[in-house]
Amino acid sequence: MPASGNLNPNTPAPRNHLIERRIRLAGTLVAAGLVVQLVSFLWIHPLAFMAFLLIGLPLVALGILVYLLTILKASPPAP
Amino acid sequence: MNIPVWLGLAFTALVAVLTALLAFKSELTRQAPGRVLAFLALFILPVMASWGGFSAQMGRAESTRFCLSCHVMNDFGRSLMVDDPSFTPARHYQNHLVPVDHACYTCHTTYTLFGPLDAKLEGLHHMYVQYLGTIPKPAAIRLYHPYNNRECLHCHAGMRAFMDEPNHNKKPGLMASILDNRVSCISSGCHDTMHDVKDLQYASFWKPKP
Numbered sequence: 001m002p003a004s005g006n007l008n009p010n011t012p013a014p015r016n017h018l019i020e021r022r023i024r025l026a027g028t029l030v031a032a033g034l035v036v037q038l039v040s041f042l043w044i045h046p047l048a049f050m051a052f053l054l055i056g057l058p059l060v061a062l063g064i065l066v067y068l069l070t071i072l073k074a075s076p077p078a079p
Numbered sequence: 080m081n082i083p084v085w086l087g088l089a090f091t092a093l094v095a096v097l098t099a100l101l102a103f104k105s106e107l108t109r110q111a112p113g114r115v116l117a118f119l120a121l122f123i124l125p126v127m128a129s130w131g132g133f134s135a136q137m138g139r140a141e142s143t144r145f146c147l148s149c150h151v152m153n154d155f156g157r158s159l160m161v162d163d164p165s166f167t168p169a170r171h172y173q174n175h176l177v178p179v180d181h182a183c184y185t186c187h188t189t190y191t192l193f194g195p196l197d198a199k200l201e202g203l204h205h206m207y208v209q210y211l212g213t214i215p216k217p218a219a220i221r222l223y224h225p226y227n228n229r230e231c232l233h234c235h236a237g238m239r240a241f242m243d244e245p246n247h248n249k250k251p252g253l254m255a256s257i258l259d260n261r262v263s264c265i266s267s268g269c270h271d272t273m274h275d276v277k278d279l280q281y282a283s284f285w286k287p288k289p
Contacts, residue, residue, distance in 0.1 A: 020105040023117060027102025030125050034095035037132045041088055044139055045148045046206050052136050060125050063098075067121040 019074050026067035033059030084135050091128040098125065140202060141184040149209050154217045155183070158274040162285040165272045167265075173285060176234075190233040218277035228260040 037056035040048045097120040100107075107113030139145055147156040159172040159182065168186065171177045177185040188198040201223060208214065235241040236258065246269075247254050256262040264270050275282075 016109065020108065023105040023108055023121070024102050026121050027098045027100075027105065030121055031095050031098040031102055034091055034098065034125060034128060037129065038088060038091055038095065040136070041084075041132075044142060044144050046145070046209065049136055049140055049145075050206065052132065057129055057133070060129050064122055064125060067117070071118075 015074075019070055022066060022070040026063045026070065029063030029066060030060050031063075033057070033061075033063060087128075087131045087135055091132060094120065094124040094128045137199065140199060141181050141188075143180055143182045143184075146183040149205075151209070151214050151217055151220075154276040154279050155274050157284070158276055158279060158282075160284045161279070161282045163272075163282065166275065167270050167273055169285075186230060188230075189227065190229055226263065226265055228257060228264050231264045232258065 033056050036059060037052055040052040040056055042048065097116070101117055101120050108117050143156075146152055158166060159169050161169040164170045168177075168182070171186075172179065172182050184198065188194050191197075204223075241247065242254070247257060253262065257264065265273065
């Protein structure tokens with residue numbers, strides 16, 4: 001992987017900072033979504049169901065999307 | 080809650096901890112193992128956890144308790160305890176002829192390929208009315224579509240008590256018309272008492288022995 005030189009721990013290029021910021025954002029979104037999903041199981045109630053569907057799932061999906069876009073952009077361009 | 084649900088929740092909690100770890104220590108992804116961890120914790124595992132959670136939530140949405148958690152359904156729940164076997168839902172519920180913890184869903188889903196999905200979509204419409212619309216009086220509620228015999232026949236077709244019942248065979252061709260929904264099971268004079276919530280105030284109720 002030629003680009004991994006860029007990700008070397010000893011030379012934190014600005015690009016790495018950007019990637020790590022994105023990873024942090026993705027992790028926060030996914031973790032928050034999963035916590036909402038967990039909390040929604042405390043009640044058997046339509047509102048808990050809606051919280052799962054309309055908050056928990058979209059947060060996780062958004063986090064995954066941010067992550068996938070990040071690694072897609074970080075991967076080396078095809079020669 | 081049953082064991083699979085507990086296990087699923089424990090799994091989700093574990094995944095949440097992993098993702099939070101990555102959120103706090105995103106520099107982990109500078110090394111290859113950290114990148115593998117990120118791929119698992121930010122993609123594969125949350126998809127699995129959400130998928131499991133989704134199907135568990137769908138299962139809950141079929142429970143009697145879920146249906147009765149909106150106040151407007153109270154009387155329909157009470158009607159299952161009426162002390163009169165001519166109340167068809169009550170008779171089924173009290174004798175466990177429908178699964179007690181999925182009683183409403185068992186009669187009110189449609190037994191077609193997309194029936195379980197249709198039932199959920201109608202459920203979403205119920206939620207819309209509950210939270211954003213005007214809630215009708217219980218006695219004014221009607222089904223969105225006329226009740227189809229198919230739902231009763233899901234259990235009753237082929238059942239001896241049903242097939243041999245003299246009233247179902249008193250005219251030539253009657254049984255055939257029942258089987259293909261030309262004569263409704265709930266037509267008046269037949270099984271025409273279901274929840275009857277408007278008259279619930281006059282009903283007496285069965286009290287199960289403790």
